[in-house]
Amino acid sequence: MKKFTLILCVGVLMLLSSCDNGVEVLQPIVDPSGVLATTDPVPNKSKPWMEGIYTVESGSSVFGKQVVLKWSNDNLSIFTSKNAGYAVLKGGEIDSVFYFEGYWRFRTSTETGVLSLQISKSEGGAILTAKDSTGGEIVLRGSFGNGTQPGNAEVILRFLRPFSDFVKQNKFYILAHRGGGRNSDYLGVSENTLQIIKQSEGYGANGIEIDVKLSSDGVPFIYHDDDINLRTTQKGVLWGNIEQFTWNLISAFVTLKNGEKIPSLIEALDYIIEETSLEFIWLDLKSSRNEIPIVTEIVLEMLKKGYVKKRDLQIVIGLPSEDKLNNLVKVKDFTTIPTLCELDINSVRKANSKYWAPRWTLGTQTPIVLELQNEGRGAFVWTIDDPAFIESFITEGKFNGMLTNYPSLVAYYHYTR
Amino acid sequence: MLKLLLFLVVISISTITPQSKDSLYSLNLEVGAGYSYHLTDLNMPDVNLHGFNGTLRIMWQPEHLLRIGLETGYHQLYSLDKVINLTGIGRSEAEISMFSIPVLAVFSMVVFPQMLPELEIKFSSGVMFLNTRGNGFGSKASSSQITLGFSGAATYLRPLNEHFAVGAELKYYNFAKIDDGNLSLQFIFTYKFMRY
Numbered sequence: 001m002k003k004f005t006l007i008l009c010v011g012v013l014m015l016l017s018s019c020d021n022g023v024e025v026l027q028p029i030v031d032p033s034g035v036l037a038t039t040d041p042v043p044n045k046s047k048p049w050m051e052g053i054y055t056v057e058s059g060s061s062v063f064g065k066q067v068v069l070k071w072s073n074d075n076l077s078i079f080t081s082k083n084a085g086y087a088v089l090k091g092g093e094i095d096s097v098f099y100f101e102g103y104w105r106f107r108t109s110t111e112t113g114v115l116s117l118q119i120s121k122s123e124g125g126a127i128l129t130a131k132d133s134t135g136g137e138i139v140l141r142g143s144f145g146n147g148t149q150p151g152n153a154e155v156i157l158r159f160l161r162p163f164s165d166f167v168k169q170n171k172f173y174i175l176a177h178r179g180g181g182r183n184s185d186y187l188g189v190s191e192n193t194l195q196i197i198k199q200s201e202g203y204g205a206n207g208i209e210i211d212v213k214l215s216s217d218g219v220p221f222i223y224h225d226d227d228i229n230l231r232t233t234q235k236g237v238l239w240g241n242i243e244q245f246t247w248n249l250i251s252a253f254v255t256l257k258n259g260e261k262i263p264s265l266i267e268a269l270d271y272i273i274e275e276t277s278l279e280f281i282w283l284d285l286k287s288s289r290n291e292i293p294i295v296t297e298i299v300l301e302m303l304k305k306g307y308v309k310k311r312d313l314q315i316v317i318g319l320p321s322e323d324k325l326n327n328l329v330k331v332k333d334f335t336t337i338p339t340l341c342e343l344d345i346n347s348v349r350k351a352n353s354k355y356w357a358p359r360w361t362l363g364t365q366t367p368i369v370l371e372l373q374n375e376g377r378g379a380f381v382w383t384i385d386d387p388a389f390i391e392s393f394i395t396e397g398k399f400n401g402m403l404t405n406y407p408s409l410v411a412y413y414h415y416t417r
Numbered sequence: 418m419l420k421l422l423l424f425l426v427v428i429s430i431s432t433i434t435p436q437s438k439d440s441l442y443s444l445n446l447e448v449g450a451g452y453s454y455h456l457t458d459l460n461m462p463d464v465n466l467h468g469f470n471g472t473l474r475i476m477w478q479p480e481h482l483l484r485i486g487l488e489t490g491y492h493q494l495y496s497l498d499k500v501i502n503l504t505g506i507g508r509s510e511a512e513i514s515m516f517s518i519p520v521l522a523v524f525s526m527v528v529f530p531q532m533l534p535e536l537e538i539k540f541s542s543g544v545m546f547l548n549t550r551g552n553g554f555g556s557k558a559s560s561s562q563i564t565l566g567f568s569g570a571a572t573y574l575r576p577l578n579e580h581f582a583v584g585a586e587l588k589y590y591n592f593a594k595i596d597d598g599n600l601s602l603q604f605i606f607t608y609k610f611m612r613y
Contacts, residue, residue: 237461
């Protein structure tokens with residue numbers, strides 16, 4: 001008996017010591033008073049010539065053998081297949097020398113560090129600032145480190161080729177899950193917030209999926225879980241099923257994990273139109289009630305606003321279940337509502353959905369995807385995070401886009417096609 | 418919280434020893450009421466953490482030192498009454514409160530039968546119904562959820578006669594889902610309503 005008790009005690013102690021008590025990823029911050037303070041913004045005409053595939057001549061421990069460089073607004077992103085890694089950099093130019101400061105991060109772990117790069121005048125700077133530039137040999141040289149300290153490990157990226165004609169001519173939507181990333185990815189901002197939406201393009205996304213709930217007084221808002229809990233929120237005074245509270249109480253008393261407030265659907269869509277270049281929004285309906293009429297009204301209003309602002313933006317209402325489909329068909333002129341159906345293709349046709357979105361475990365389903373594309377619809381696959389499957393779905397599948405927690409990895413495999 | 422719960426189960430199991438002398442079995446009704454203080458790292462200075470705590474328990478008292486039973490009750494965990502100013506909405510007085518109703522299996526033991534037979538150490542685990550009520554900006558809302566939880570208590574009971582005893586109980590509750598605790602001090606009254 002004593003032996004049994006001893007073994008049990010040891011087991012319990014092992015359990016106690018094995019639990020994860022929270023991870024903190026210290027994201028390096030670019031010093032605004034550093035070198036970039038003395039530079040001018042990177043000219044827009046130079047940006048497309050920097051984009052492309054680069055060979056990693058030094059720094060393969062972080063960047064692998066090859067990387068993709070892609071601009072999104074004012075951020076230059078680098079994508080690698082190694083550990084779903086990426087880098088986000090701010091840039092500046094002075095006297096035909098380009099400076100970039102930022103950080104790199106492995107998305108599949110918590111490893112991160114500072115990154116500084118430079119394009120000298122003789123290694124591409126002059127070409128990029130030339131009046132009638134057509135691109136050419138570009139070399140980025142610099143250093144990277146681990147953690148928040150400046151690093152001294154050398155990195156050299158040499159331009160290999162621009163994006164292929166296939167990539168340039170075929171729109172492919174890289175959709176970031178939960179607005180850009182989950183709380184478990186430790187991105188420094190919370191999932192389903194305006195802050196993560198802002199960062200999503202730097203991770204390689206050109207579209208996002210966000211989760212929609214409905215407050216007790218009928219306000220659609222962005223939140224994933226059914227209840228207010230410590231995974232998604234900081235400790236507060238409101239607990240329980242979040243949809244049982246009014247929007248004002250939620251706004252006043254719920255603070256998300258990294259200090260943000262929960263955005264309403266209107267706030268989120270308005271922010272996307274005004275502050276981002278995102279092209280595709282997938283609204284994943286998560287309410288236990290029928291939110292389709294009010295969400296439809298908001299979506300149509302926001303699409304009008306996007307049109308006025310000349311934004312290339314699609315917003316689709318996800319139909320994840322038969323219940324939601326049945327709610328949709330009760331709405332007048334439901335076939336004109338932009339929807340994305342996760343059910344079978346008969347349901348896609350019944351709802352006249354613009355997009356079909358099957359689960360990735362069902363395979364590439366190329367004949368069905370092509371059939372729907374011939375009908376003028378599109379097809380997305382969700383949610384793929386495994387590098388081998390991402391690569392195979394991109395190279396072998398015919399989907400129009402992919403939902404993922406690792407948009408940088410999808411971006412790497414897409415842009416290297 | 419689960420870690421501590423497991424640890425306490427192990428300690429409870431390891432301390433169980435059979436009692437040699439025979440005695441009567443009984444079923445006891447135990448009722449308690451008192452003060453509670455909510456233990457939390459909630460960073461909100463206006464929250465009132467003081468409240469009322471009531472317990473209702475039925476315990477099976479066999480011939481051994483270990484007793485088992487079921488417990489329920491009512492715990493006021495915290496309340497908040499403050500004026501909130503929401504941008505674009507305006508000001509409103511908001512009231513939030515939370516209480517819990519536990520449903521716990523109780524293990525109780527007289528740990529020092531020779532020295533201090535009046536002292537029982539209790540360990541309970543089970544579920545707790547957490548109820549939040551909110552009132553503000555012209556509307557009311559409430560929500561209920563279930564969490565796993567446990568409690569540990571020290572009870573001192575002074576028999577009045579064969580059937581009745583009175584005493585005090587110092588008890589700690591833990592609520593896994595909200596990662597908070599609650600400390601209570603209760604006056605306890607027990608009644609042996611069945612003996613066999």
